Amino acid sequence: MDPYRKNVDILRKNRENVPLAELKTKYANGYLQICEKIKEQTKSAISALITDGMIILTADQAEELPKIVSEIQKIIDQETAAGTMKEISRLIFSKFDVDQAMDLAAEKLARPAFEKAYGPYFRKKCRLQEGKYVCDLLPGMTWNEENGVWMAADGMSFTLMLPPIQRDGKEKENGNQENHE
Numbered sequence: 001m002d003p004y005r006k007n008v009d010i011l012r013k014n015r016e017n018v019p020l021a022e023l024k025t026k027y028a029n030g031y032l033q034i035c036e037k038i039k040e041q042t043k044s045a046i047s048a049l050i051t052d053g054m055i056i057l058t059a060d061q062a063e064e065l066p067k068i069v070s071e072i073q074k075i076i077d078q079e080t081a082a083g084t085m086k087e088i089s090r091l092i093f094s095k096f097d098v099d100q101a102m103d104l105a106a107e108k109l110a111r112p113a114f115e116k117a118y119g120p121y122f123r124k125k126c127r128l129q130e131g132k133y134v135c136d137l138l139p140g141m142t143w144n145e146e147n148g149v150w151m152a153a154d155g156m157s158f159t160l161m162l163p164p165i166q167r168d169g170k171e172k173e174n175g176n177q178e179n180h181e
Contacts, residue, residue, distance in 0.1 A: 004041040005098050007034055012096035026117035035093070042092055042101070049102060049110045052162065054118045055137045057125075060084060064121050071117030084108045120161055126164035 011034055014023060023031040052073060056064055079085065084104065091101035125136040126143075133143035138161060141150040149158040 004045060007041060008039050008096050008098055011093070015096075040094060042088065045098075045102060046088070046099070046105045046109060049105055050113045052110070054114070058137065060121070066157065067123060068117045073114045075112050076162060077117065079108050082108075091163060092169075116163070119166070122162050123164060123166070129145060133166060 012028075014031065014034075018027065055067070056068070076085075088101045088104055091097050091104065111181050122137060124133070125133075125134055135141065135143075137151070138150050138159065141159065142153070143149075143164050144151045144158070147158070148163065150161050151158045
């Protein structure tokens with residue numbers, strides 16, 4: 001993320017020190033190049049944010065990956081229509097605030113994508129075993145309801161991940177009811 005932040009900082013300095021008309025004429029090539037680079041880096045950062053932590057077993061990729069990607073695209077399309085992408089662009093190109101832009105992307109894109117697009121697959125891989133929830137995607141870990149985390153068998157490490165079942169009673173809609181009866 002450092003080259004990305006550096007480019008946004010260069011853009012900020014250029015905008016503060018050179019009139020916009022000059023940037024668009026006299027320095028058009030460099031200005032357009034850095035804007036395009038920042039645009040691509042923003043897309044890459046958002047993609048990484050959305051997919052971070054999504055584990056899909058190799059054997060499931062052919063069937064599950066297209067479903068997950070399709071659901072993620074629906075979320076992106078909905079948020080684009082709602083103006084989220086314009087707001088992210090404004091935060092980057094007018095406010096020069098990468099942190100605020102990524103916070104907004106996390107709230108409006110990454111969290112919903114993780115829950116709605118990846119959640120059904122993740123929960124299909126969870127099951128009740130000997131009174132504890134386990135997940136094929138998190139070997140050696142069990143769900144700790146008290147702390148809301150997946151704990152390693154030795155109790156020395158944990159991971160923050162989705163719970164094994166949804167809290168709103170929608171498990172049956174996901175075809176996952178057999179895993180927690």
